[in-house]
Amino acid sequence: MNPGDGQGYDTDERYGGAGQTRTRLPGDDEAYDTTRRSMRPSRSLITVVGVVVLLIAAIAFANQGGSPDTPSDARGPAPSETAPTGTRPVDTTTSGIPTNHPRTKQGAESAAANYAVALVSAEIIKPRQRTEIIDSVFVPEKKGELRKKFDTAYSDRFLSNLGLDENGEAASGSTYVSRTAPVGTKARSFSSDRASLEVWCTGVYGTAGEDSRNPVTSDWFTLNLELRWVEDDWKVESFSQSPGPAPVNGDNRVSPADEIAKAVEGYGGFTYAR
Template identity: 50%
Template sequence: MSPGDGNDDGLYGGTGQTRTRLPEGGPGDGYGDGRRPTRSSSRSLITVVGVVVLLIAAIAFANRGGDESSSGGGGTDKPGASATAPTGTKPVASGFAHDEQGAQSAAANYAVLLGGDGMFKVESRHSIVDGIYTPSAASKLKGPTDEAYSTAFLENLGLDADGNPPQGSTFVSRSIPVGSKVLEHSGDSAKVSVWYMGLLGISGASSTNPVSSTWQTWTFDLQWTNGDWKITADSQKSGPTPVPGDERASTSDDISKAIEEYGGFTYAR
């Protein structure tokens, strides 16, 4: 949520930037002439300890350009707009099984949390970091993440200092896991990769940062800590990226309506 070669590890604290090329803008809408956005690969950066990876994905959209670089409440028909809690229920971030399946579930759900709009607000960001990283990793991350999500960075995305979009616009930041894979597993430690599609941007008639997508693989080093899987470090690289289809890009009104009506998943796997 989230600052070579697409196969390098990614760094959080904004020490590098990814760039993603978007379609040329058309009149009025900010979504161009309806053509599907073109995508360029993201360059991954060097990892300190985790969350900062999200910033890579975010900067990929905030600094749009041409180069490639690295990186329940029941009964309603319309879920809420929150990216990770459409029904008001908090996303699943604990209670995973102490096995390979549990490690994959933890990694997929952590990718959802780290790719959500909660990372753009101080209080929710600190809560996320404390909840899914080991205590030692979390203590090292809060300062760098706060620096990374600076006022200047938020302004590049079109947000105010509190992480809010302009009135009448909808901010979108979501990670949608497509699959997961266990790379290593031994007792109390695991390394799991999550392949996901990310969405980031602002939907609105006057938006200069329209919602676009990227494909990334997020790899988490997990440690069984205090009865659950927690992140000790993570890295990110671009792809695998499918061939774009022939669908035309939707209007900003359609995107805003979809975000309002389709809440993100509270349980990713």
Template identity: 50%
Template sequence: MSLGGDDGSYDDGGTYDVGGTGTTRTHLPDAGDAYASPRRPARSSRSLVTVVGVVVLLIAAIAFANQGGGEGSGDGSGSDGSKPGGNPTAASGEKPVSGDRAGIPSGFAHNAQGAQSAAANYAVVLGGDGMFNTATRHEIVDTLYTKQAVGELKGPMDKAYSPEFLAKMGLDENGKAPEGSTFVSRTMPVGTKTVKSTADSATVEVWYTGLIGMSGTNSTDPVRTTWKTWTFELTWSDDDWRIVKDNQTDGPTPVPGDESASTSKEISEAVEEYGGFTYAR
């Protein structure tokens, strides 16, 4: 569980912590003059360029076919969906969802690949700003977790998202930002990996980068990035994947780039103008 990129998980005791050969041909001189300079072959350089072009195209076609770039190329991640193929950052295999529940993607495939897609999308929802409002958070938890997990999780989570904690984030008790400010809490999956799976259960890791903070002129908590790995233990229940347990660890974290930080106005506008995605393995 996450607060938009901060650590968050719960244990068996119900406590909750906030947180890709060439062939050589020799041309002989004419028989009439054995010492004269050899004539150039009659073939023009244009025909040679054409032949070379055909060879290059053939090599490219073979490379593309070996990469598995068509619809019939499989899931791009091995038979169990756990290992990336030639292009690991591309969505591959079955379509991720056929519907939604409470505005949350649902109807994932009943296999390891579907579990990866589910975990990625669940990370997005659980890392969003909807978690900072009690009613919305309860709806999210009821939708994504097993019934047993819901019973163990709601109380500790409500304590974690206390009015005092929300105030530290610059939010009121309903999770709303002050007038003129924009609260940012987003999770962007970078990749997924199946750790283990059976017919009706799967453990999936989601490597992601997150945004968390307040964008505004008077903000003392500027929007920053985080890099974490979110591990989900999933089970197949009620025709979809449900979360049994989840936890997070820091990293892998890349070296920061040289880009200058944007202004709070630019961040606020970007959050409002750029929508999210439905993720697929």
């Protein structure tokens, strides 16, 4: 939900800026933007703090690959930037978010993908879960500032505009949806202490319900994250987002609200790995 440069987060012209401008929370010209994207008139409210609000059942990048004893010529070509490495994902979590990623380039890419899912999830809009996400994902010196920024962004008025109560819950008969699925990762730069990465994502966002003012729609965007090695894991120091790359929309049949709600409730998410 927030993209940025360490002091603020970037967004694109669909979210209130031009190109990649600084993202800001409501009423804060130096922080983060709450208008994630103009999902048609109703969609402009769906995200906050850059790219926020979601978690979706998508395609896991935890490719199993061959065992260490398998001859290299039997495993196929070596992994590249566009191919999964075969490295298994981490098996530990904090507040449901994968943690303890290895101090490697692959570990940083895996962390970036997993954090993208958490930062743009339905959980981050809920006060208790939001605090847990911030504590799990960000570097220590950013946590206090971000709690205040996010709390201001997700005001009761903002939640009401989304059709949610003060706890971020949808009205009876409706389901709030915000799920992001990483499609791929790329490391722009890497060292043992810092990593600059891109995560290409798609996702579904909105409220599934017969009277919804924000129907569930899909989006494509790239999340840019600056990670730093701290507390024995990769943590987010800043992040920004830009639109696309987006494919041509298919001619899929639009599902009714109850079908979308059942899918969200019935399909779980994944742990991602490079």
